[in-house]
Structures are given as C-alpha cells and as structure tokens.
Amino acid sequence: MITLHHVEQTRSMRTLWLLHELEVPFEVSIHAFDKSLRDPGYLAISPAGRVPSLEIDGERMFETGAIAEYLCERFSPDRLGRMPGAPDRMAWLVWIHFAETVSQHCAALTQQHVALRDDSMRSPIVMKLEAARLIKCYDAIEARLGGGILSQDYLLMSGFTAADVNVGQAVYMAQHFAKLDNHPNVAAWYARITDREAFQLSLPKDVPLFDRTFYDPWPVE
Incomplete structure (x- = not known):
C-alpha cells in the first residue's frame, strides 16, 4: 500500500x-x-x-x-520514466530535478510575500532578485521547448513524462510570483499539461494554505 x-x-x-x-x-x-x-x-x-x-x-x-x-x-519505466539505457535518460533526470531549481526560488518568495507578517521585515531587493531568477528558469524551459526553429510539446521529445509533472507543479507555484507573458512556449506547454485529468485531481480542495493573499507578481524588466 x-x-x-x-x-x-x-x-x-x-x-x-x-x-x-x-x-x-x-x-x-x-x-x-x-x-x-x-x-x-x-x-x-x-x-x-x-x-x-x-x-x-x-x-x-x-x-x-x-x-x-x-x-x-x-x-512506469517506459511511459512516465526513462530507465538507464534509454536515449533520453539523461534529459529526463535533468528535468526531473530542475523542478527544485524553480521551487527554491518559489520558497524564498513565499517567505517574503506571505510568511513574513510584518511588512518591515520584507526585502524588496530579495523579492525582485528571486522573481528575476524565476524568469531565468522560464527562459531555460522556453529554450528547451523550442525557442528557435524546432519545437516540442513536452520537455522530452519522446513525450509526456514525470519530468513534465515535476517542473509543471513548480511552474504552477511560480506563477504566484512571475507571469508567463513573455514565454509563449512555456505558456502553451503549461496549458497542455494542466489540462490533464491527473493534474486537476491534484489541485487543492480544502482551505488555502495561507490566510493572506499574495502580492502581485513582480514586474521583471
């Protein structure tokens, strides 16, 4: 079980x-x-x-x-996973763990936007830097999905995998702090993967995690 x-x-x-x-x-x-x-x-x-x-x-x-x-x-070694010996095993591992690169910036921003109760404790500089770092993460995903001539529907050319799940959830949280407006490939990919029934089933069903709202996403120039 x-x-x-x-x-x-x-x-x-x-x-x-x-x-x-x-x-x-x-x-x-x-x-x-x-x-x-x-x-x-x-x-x-x-x-x-x-x-x-x-x-x-x-x-x-x-x-x-x-x-x-x-x-x-x-x-699911061949559908959602890519096992040793698979041609795209290396890429699968990279993107499975890239989710934590995104999430560490989300965690820092959650602290600044939400967890620190007194506005005097927040750092506008930290908030701006961490939001800019999220944008850099979006840049990396945008390039992976095909910022040039070639494009692909998922993080691996061979199809949807757990890598899309991990990074997709990180982007779900990241959008509290940085929008996808300048990343059309990421936005299309995100819409595609979050249309899946499994994603819908994983959405929160009870009370919100925080009892206060997020500040608006930082306008990164």
Missing part, C-alpha cells in the same frame, strides 16, 4: 499528481502546514519534518526527485 503525506499548495502536490498519472492505488494523509509536522510521529517518517513523504510497502521515502525516480522505475 502507498500512503502520501501531503500539504496542499506545496511540493507534495507534484507527487500527488504523479500518483494520479500512474493510476496506482494510494491513500493521502493531508497535514496542516504548521508545527504538527514536527511531531515525533511524523518525524519518524520524514526526519526534517517536510512533505512529501511516502510510505510504501513498509518503507519510507522523502524528497520529490527521489520519489519520482522510484515510482517511475517501479510502475
């Missing part, structure tokens, strides 16, 4: 999306984004008190990249 420990509007959404794509039986244990993640019982599953964590056949996993690699290797 598979149990996903999940907090809505966090990185664990990408594991939830992937599980829906895999169409394997699983359960979801939804947690609040609060100090309960530091309870000894949960720390026994995820030592850093983070999500996602996965319980599977008596074993425990954490870290989204590792989880994606394992689940694809076990349940």
Whole structure:
C-alpha cells in the first residue's frame, strides 16, 4: 500500500499528481502546514519534518526527485520514466530535478510575500532578485521547448513524462510570483499539461494554505 503525506499548495502536490498519472492505488494523509509536522510521529517518517513523504510497502521515502525516480522505475519505466539505457535518460533526470531549481526560488518568495507578517521585515531587493531568477528558469524551459526553429510539446521529445509533472507543479507555484507573458512556449506547454485529468485531481480542495493573499507578481524588466 502507498500512503502520501501531503500539504496542499506545496511540493507534495507534484507527487500527488504523479500518483494520479500512474493510476496506482494510494491513500493521502493531508497535514496542516504548521508545527504538527514536527511531531515525533511524523518525524519518524520524514526526519526534517517536510512533505512529501511516502510510505510504501513498509518503507519510507522523502524528497520529490527521489520519489519520482522510484515510482517511475517501479510502475512506469517506459511511459512516465526513462530507465538507464534509454536515449533520453539523461534529459529526463535533468528535468526531473530542475523542478527544485524553480521551487527554491518559489520558497524564498513565499517567505517574503506571505510568511513574513510584518511588512518591515520584507526585502524588496530579495523579492525582485528571486522573481528575476524565476524568469531565468522560464527562459531555460522556453529554450528547451523550442525557442528557435524546432519545437516540442513536452520537455522530452519522446513525450509526456514525470519530468513534465515535476517542473509543471513548480511552474504552477511560480506563477504566484512571475507571469508567463513573455514565454509563449512555456505558456502553451503549461496549458497542455494542466489540462490533464491527473493534474486537476491534484489541485487543492480544502482551505488555502495561507490566510493572506499574495502580492502581485513582480514586474521583471
């Protein structure tokens, strides 16, 4: 049996999306984004008190990249995964883990926009720099999808994979802070992958993660 420990509007959404794509039986244990993640019982599953964590056949996993690699290797080696020896294995690994490059900037911006309650604690310089770094990430995805003569529908020429899931979820969060207006290939790709039923099933269904709204996305020049 598979149990996903999940907090809505966090990185664990990408594991939830992937599980829906895999169409394997699983359960979801939804947690609040609060100090309960530091309870000894949960720390026994995820030592850093983070999500996602996965319980599977008596074993425990954490870290989204590792989880994606394992689940694809076990349940979908040729459709959502690319195993050793596959021509695009290298690209698959690169883009599976590029999601964390995007997400680290989202995390910094979430802190600045939302977690810091007093406006005097925020840094406009940090907010602008991190938003600019997100734009650089969009540039990389735009180029991958075909900024020149050639274009492709997904991050791999061979089709939709878990790489699109991981990076797609990161871009889902990133759009709170930086828009896709100047990245038409990314916008088209994002619309394509988020039209999938598995993505729709992974969207938040309960209360928002934060009790305050985000500031407007930073206008990066």
